[in-house]
Amino acid sequence: MTSRVIPLDQLRFGHEAEPPINARRVGRDDSIAELAASIAAHGLQTPLKVKEGHDSDGVVGVFVGTGNRRLAALRLLVEQGQTAPDAPIECGEFDISVDAREAALAEQIHRVEFHPADEYIEFRELADHGLDETAIATRFGIDPKRVKRILALGRLSPVIIEWWRGEAQSNEVFATVCAFTLAPSIEDQEKLFKKLEKQRDLRAWAVKDALGAGNQKAARHIKIAGLEAYKAAGGHMTTDLFGDNHVIADPDIAEKVAEEKIAAVITGLKAEGWSWVSMGADLDYYWEHGWKREKAGDGKATADEKKLIKKLEKAAAKNTAGAAAELASLQKSIADRQWTPDQLGKSGAVVKIGHHGDVDIVRGVVKPQAEKKAASASGAPKEKGPPTISNALHQRLSAQATLAVRQALKQEPHVGLVALLAGFFVHRHLHTDSPVRVYHDGFGKTHSQEKESFASVFARLMDMTDEELFQVAADCAAEAVHMERGHIGRPPFDADAAPLAAAIDADHLTLALAENFDTADYFGGASKPFVIAAIREALNDDEARKAEKLKKAELTAFALANVPQTGWLPPELRAPTYSGPGAIPALAEAPPTEPDPDFDEIEGFEDEDEMEDA
Incomplete structure (x- = not known):
């Protein structure tokens, strides 16, 4: 050439x-x-x-x-x-x-791709010879966050690197390698690697579980208090560079600083002069959507005040002397510009804690009894409005409109799907005027913090492609799943649920079941014969016979250390696609339909409108 x-x-x-x-x-x-x-x-x-x-x-x-x-x-x-x-x-x-x-x-x-492990080790060598993360990012045009990930992988134990090189490249293998970066040292990496390799359980979730990653309760507490407050209190955390399964070393400290943060917020609200302050979880369910709220005035924090508030919040989280008092005083002065003395006297403030630890404050909430008391005290006669038709006639007309919309909607499949999804989204709230009412009765159902109108949801969904809409529909269906059973005669995967489980990808379902199976709760709570039966199915008869001689605490520890990695699940969690140790329970003939004792039912009301009127 x-x-x-x-x-x-x-x-x-x-x-x-x-x-x-x-x-x-x-x-x-x-x-x-x-x-x-x-x-x-x-x-x-x-x-x-x-x-x-x-x-x-x-x-x-x-x-x-x-x-x-x-x-x-x-x-x-x-x-x-x-x-x-x-x-x-x-x-x-x-x-x-x-x-x-x-x-x-x-x-x-004929070009041979560079193995990722070799690439990351070369970057590690550059860092070891004095090229810092910023310089690497600049010289190679790599995002700084990705540089941190590359160096973390390059610094893994040679034992794990060699295993990585010898495995076929896949997302599962890479996820396992990434999980080992959560270990505090190379020694810990190698110790855990050898243990899981011996158990033939080198999966990402097994690595994370062994390292204590993914403590959602502790993560929620840190979100409430703030990471800086957690660290200032002596807490330690290993950040998951590849996700959000951080290893929180001191969950007790996380809980303590979260409680202190909530207490400080409540103290600040009381200082603002509200007639009452409460946690949202301590109030009647309907407070968020049914109780009246006073509207704030024009008083808002200035740009300088906002900066000062953030500064004082950080200082208060670190227990800096006088910071909490100064913050409360500033918040009160701002509140005084927003709310009149009359509003403060008849309404209160609510502290809401979201599922992931987001703290939200709702001011100006009026309790129903306070609203009724104020109305009766005024003594003002109600003004008569324009004449209206009877409620009975109105009901018949609305029924006719319903039938007409149903008939027309059957000829519009795309619009029908959009209407279904829009109705599902907005009908999380009982006080809704949605024309399509899809009820949310899935397990652990939650209610969104913000209420969106049917019109806005409908417009948003109409702009989606069919592929996007079907994904949204799948999400809606997932939220509506409810397989919780109150007694042993009704297994989760019964004759009705089995076809649904069989239609789901086996790998996805198996992984989800394994991740949600609380091994400590099962082996700690089940009686000795059940634990021994699990050992027999997961391991062998010899181990089961040895286990019979152990005390319950020893038996539980042995089961926790040896059974989960085999893929064993209790019969109640064995879906039709289960492939682990033990047989899949045979489905009994479906019993006659009877009222579900696990379902909250309010007798005497035919629809939600009657519930609301009551």
Whole structure:
């Protein structure tokens, strides 16, 4: 191959030639910025390969056969002012006896990809020799967050790196490798690796579980108090660089600082002068959607006050002297501009804690008894409105409208799906005027903090594609699942639930069941015969006979250490697609339909309107 130097502005992309000589069609523009940064820092490491030719208009030029992404990166450097438009570029020429397009294809086919482990170790070497994370990010055009991930993987134990190299590349293997970065030291990594390898359970969730990652309760407490407050109190946490399964080393400290944060918030609200302050969880369910709220005035915190509030909140979280008092005083002065003395006297403030630990304050909430008392005290006569038709006639007309909409909607499948989804979203609230009412009776049903109108949800969903709508429908169906059973005669995977479970991807369902199976609760709570039966199914008869001689505490510890990694699940969790140790229970004939004792039913009301009126 001969070589020569060609000005950059004379080079053209291979796919512009006639016929094209560039084999790559997909990914031509991928990661160009990163490649440009690398070329700017390290120079052009591999010459371009070119061939003279012409384009579809007959214009003669020099076209790049291999190295078109490098050409795109060089042009980007010109746009950024880092390279001259006519900068000399070293290029190799295809042998005239070889078809350039065929040669470019051969080079792409026989290229061997760099194993990720080798790449990350090289980056680690750069860091070990003094190149900090910022410099690596700049010189290679890599996002700083990704640099942290790369270095964490590059610093893994050589034992894990070698295992990684020997495994077929897959998302599952990579997830397992990433999970080991949560271990506090290489020694801990190797110890856990050897244990799980012996148990043949090198799965990401098993690694995380062994390291204590994913403590959602502790994570919620830290979200309430703030990470800085947790650390200031002496708490430690290993951050999950690849997700949110952080290892929280001191859950007791997390709970303590969360309680202190909530107490400080309540103290601040009381200082504002509200007639009462309460946690949302301590109030009647209907307070959020049924109780009246006073409207705040125009008083708002200024930009400087907002900055000061954040500063004081951080200081108060660190127990800085006087910070909490100053914060309460500032919040009261701002509140005084927003709320009148009359409003403060007849309404209160509610502290809401979200599922993930978000703290929200709702001010101006009026309790129903206070509202009635104020109305009776006024003694003002009610004004008569315009004449109306009777309630009975109104009901009959609305029924006729309902039947008409049903009839028309059957001819509009897309609109019908949108209406179904919109109705599902908005009918989380009993006090709704949604024309489509889809009830939320799934297990552990929750209620969104913000109420959205049917019209707004309908408009949002109408803009979605069919694929997006079907995904939303799947999400709605998932939220409506309810398989909780109150007595042993009704297994979760009964004759009705079995077809649904069988239709779900077996791997997805098995993984979900394993992740949600509380092993400590089961083996600690089940009687000795059940634990021994599990050991017999998961391990063997010999181990079961040995286990019979153990005391309950020893038996529980042995089961926890040896059974879960086999994939064993109790019969109650064995779906039709279960493939672990033990047989799948045979389905009994479905019993006659009877009222579900696990379902909250209020007798005497035919619909929600009657419930509300009551």
